[in-house]
Amino acid sequence: MKIVKSFLKQKETLVGIAAAIAFQLIFVTVWLTAYDGVYDRTNQFSVAVVNNDSELGREIIKKLEDRNLFRLKVFEELNQALEALDKRNVNMVIHLPDRIIEKLTVNENITIDYYINQATPTLTKQMMEKAANKINDALNYQFRETINNQMVKRIPQLVTEKVPDEKMKAMVEDIATQVVDMVQKNTKMNPIVANIVKTNEKEGFAITMVPLLIVLASYISAMLISQYLQIANGRLINEYSRFSLFVGRQMITILLALGISLLSIFLMNLFHIELNHNFFVLWGFQSILFFSFLALSQVFVMLFGIPGMIFNIALTAIQIASSGAMVPRELLPTFYYELGHLLPATYGVNSYFSLIYGGGDLGSDLKHLSIIISVLLAIAIAIQIVFSMRDKFKSTEM
Structure with a gap:
């Protein structure tokens, strides 16, 4: 019993338990409310x-x-x-x-x-x-x-x-x-x-799951990267200024977005997923999409630290539900439909339907992703400014 109590006294153990409970509560609540009455809205x-x-x-x-x-x-x-x-x-x-x-x-x-x-x-x-x-x-x-x-x-x-x-x-x-x-x-x-x-017909069922697969894998990867970068940020805060750490963090996220996107493309080629655009278009789009997920997931861990992961779990469920990857967006309740306009997963799913099958408006999706990234980076900078002012205020008091 002593060792059990020792585990429970550790912050990381409690965060892990809280995350597991949050996953259950959030996914069940979001998906059951988002998909309730779907067939009543076919009009x-x-x-x-x-x-x-x-x-x-x-x-x-x-x-x-x-x-x-x-x-x-x-x-x-x-x-x-x-x-x-x-x-x-x-x-x-x-x-x-x-x-x-x-x-x-x-x-x-x-x-x-x-x-x-x-x-x-x-x-x-x-x-x-x-x-x-x-x-x-x-x-x-x-x-x-x-x-x-x-x-x-x-x-x-x-x-x-x-x-x-x-x-x-x-x-x-x-x-x-x-x-x-x-x-x-x-x-x-x-x-x-x-x-x-x-x-715009393509053969095979597996290909229909690619938009959901890529968006889900990309956001969860981005969420984990943001979480561990925040831990590293906390350990380096006494050595560097907040803005130096912020700039370094964004440089790392850009490099990761480019690198991990290459892995995504390699895996799609490995499993013979044929796309209607060339390598550079696909790589560029996937990198922008992945960076938008990194920009979104980092905001909450910057604000709340590791507990901010709970918000990212919620966003995982909300984005999958509201993006149209599983259920058409037209059949969703108004709240989830409108919320989908503000989240990058919606434009990721739309774009992958265009990249795989053809049609759609890839340019419009990229424009919306760029706007979302700009807004999220502005919020992240504002957070750094507020925290820097707070740090200065605390140092003057001491």
């Missing part, structure tokens, strides 16, 4: 519709709007809609062809194209494909109902027109109605065919 998805049929197309769009399945955006040109899909501004494009009624009249099948971008979370792709089939089934059902109603009204009427006897006419009409009803029950007309077009 937050955006779907583009390109209508080339001026007659029936408007009615189809009106019915889609009335059902409130998605946020509908109507585009005049297919190229514009596909560009929005490529940049992930919409989740699916529905292309309604021309002369739908004319083709139905001559018993010609109609093909409706559903474009789905594969450079998105797996859940988005699955839900959009299900939605495309569901919409197509609804259109076929609507068509069958219209035809069936016309058959019920017209066929018995046409059959009984040539029957002179009134009693026979009622009997023939009843038989004709029963025959029509039997035909309807045993005939399934599906003249509208769904053509699902997958853009």
